[in-house]
Amino acid sequence: MNSNKELDLLVDIIKLYKKYGQDSFSSLVRFLSEGNIEDISTLLKEIPSKTKNKEKDLKQRSSINILLSDLENADQEKFKIINEFYEELIAKIVLPTFRELKDFALDCDLELKTDSRQKAISPFIKHLIGLPKDQLISKIRSLNKRDADDRSLEGWSKIILNNELKDKE
């Protein structure tokens, strides 16, 4: 490894590997190593139409990255929590819809005024960075608990019918 840039690139590649999975990665490695210049050129020409949005995403991410970098220097523990949450947010592992994101933001006392999920992420993360650590932990924990809720008829039947059995005993 010759430079920090290469190290950063490696870290980004590892993150992307985690996001897209081994199969996609292996397939892409094969495609690139087969080195069909025309295919790659065609692909590159298609990119500009998506680039504008990507540029905006990159700008947003770079401003958040700066904030996260500052946070990392100031508070490692808080940085770890928010950074992990941010990555899961980007990957839509948590709060995959705009509505869910807006509702959760409201529970964190932030009324989001953007018109898309993508645009909402930056102000939301900035807001989370500003929260006290214990409140931040409690909020994120509450989000995880929500996902684990059982609301099935089977579950309720078990409670109700177990009660019946206890009464008979």
Added chain:
Amino acid sequence: MANKVSIINMKGGVGKSTLSVNLAWHFAATHKWRKRVLLVDLDPQFNASQYLLGVKKYEDIMENEIPTIWDVFEQLTQVPGSVKKPLLESQKVIYHAKKFYKGCIDLIPSRLELAYSLRNPGQKEHLLAKLINKIEDNYDIIILDCAPTESFLTTAAYLTSDYILVPVRPEYLSSIGLPLLVKSMNEFKQFYNDHPLELAGVVFNATSNYVPEESKSKLDVKKIAKDNGWYVFEKEISYSRSYPKGAREGKPIFRTSYARAKQTDKFKIFAEEFAKRIGL
């Protein structure tokens, strides 16, 4: 002092529990309100508890023998020969169901065994009002989700409340529940004429603009309301599949996935009219 409202109708299936939970959530969680809300589940069918808690949390309550509304009414009941139970401490029966930024929803949960209390109702109707009296300063609004049949639980709800909200489905059999409620309230007022209980109003729930049946039912209900000097809310709550979906997801309609803005807005507009009516 909290505004205390019973949501009641002698007819089952009109949406009392759904309305109770959605109103509680609206006043606790929305940016404008952020109130401290206590929801009292007064129904042995414990639908409000199911809606708000889900299976796991409810199981915890049962397994850890956390007191419920049943324990409130049974705290003076003693098995002959056994040691006298201490009186129930009011805070022990409060379950912290939902926490929002500044608002919250606390719950006094119910359970099936509450139906047993109906077999021995003697002298129990005051117990809930006594308990609420001790804790009401901790809340901005207290909502009681009532059982549909007339019993000492109805009297307990009346004795605890300042207001009554009556959801009515505009259909023939549902609207017949209204004269039953009129009878119930009149009997209560005869016996407890010093208790200030006001009817906040009648609200049409689960409307679908199915003319002419709904129109007929609405006219019938409005006539009875007028004869008794009852207020009928201008805003109606229209039927939406997002209500039962919300109950399944454990969310109010305005947080249910894919609920239409038109439906959620209708609910919110009603909630605002209701808040104004009770001076919240």
